[in-house]
Amino acid sequence: MYAIVEIAGQQFKVEKGRHVFTHRLEGDANAELEFDKVLLVDNDGTVSVGAPTVKGAKVKGTILEHLRGDKVIVFKKKRRKSYQKSNGHRQYLTKVMIDDIVA
Template identity: 45%
Template sequence: MFAVVKIAGQQFRVQEGQSLYVPHLQAKSGDKLEFSEVLLVDNNGSLSVGTDVKAVVKAEVLNEFVQDDKVIAFKMKRRKGFRKKHGHRTQFTQIKIESIA
């Protein structure tokens, strides 16, 4: 059984017991979350899509703040002396899917 869930503006394909990284959520470690915006549910071959879906995905926050590797954006124009360096680290929240009901 799997579901496609919309979390923080992004779609994720989730299964029970799966651990995944989602965009940073305002939740503490150990908090229980419910995601009601379920777009698709596959229950042993029977698909429910759109308004037919009556499922809720329940998850637990494992780690409230995880940072990705640093990404560097470097711009340079040769022979002009122009160099610009920007960098960032994307922030995530690690959650574990408990149930799809």
Template identity: 50%
Template sequence: MYAVVKIKGAQFKVQAGQKLYVNRMAEAVGDTVELNEVMLVDNDGSVTVGKPFVEGASVTAKVVNHLKDDKVIVFKKKRRKGYRKKNGHRSHLSQIEIESIKA
């Protein structure tokens, strides 16, 4: 059984027991989160697609950890002009574990 869920503006294909990294969530480590924006549910070949969300479907997840992603370097340059800018950032992430899918 798997589901396609919208979490913090991004879509993820999730299964029970799976761990994944999403944009930082406001909940504390150890809290349980109910995700109601389920777009698709596949229950052993029986596929339910929402318009845009599936009625009554939800995914329960637990926040495992808060961390920062690897550094991403942004480098801008205009040739022959002497213009060079180097910037970087580290995205804030949350690691969550999917506990159950309710269709």
């Protein structure tokens, strides 16, 4: 069983017992979360597609930890103009364990 759910403006395919990395969510570690913007639910071949969401469907999860992603290097250069600029960025993430999918 899996579901397509919208978390923090992004869509994720989630399954029970798996974890996802999302943009930083509010809440402490071990806090319970409930996502109700479920767009699609597949229950062993029976697919329910919402318009725009599936009524009565919820995804329950737990925040495992808050962390930062890998460093992304942003490098800009204009040839023959003596212009180089280097910058780095690390995105703030939240690791969420999916506990249950209620359809």
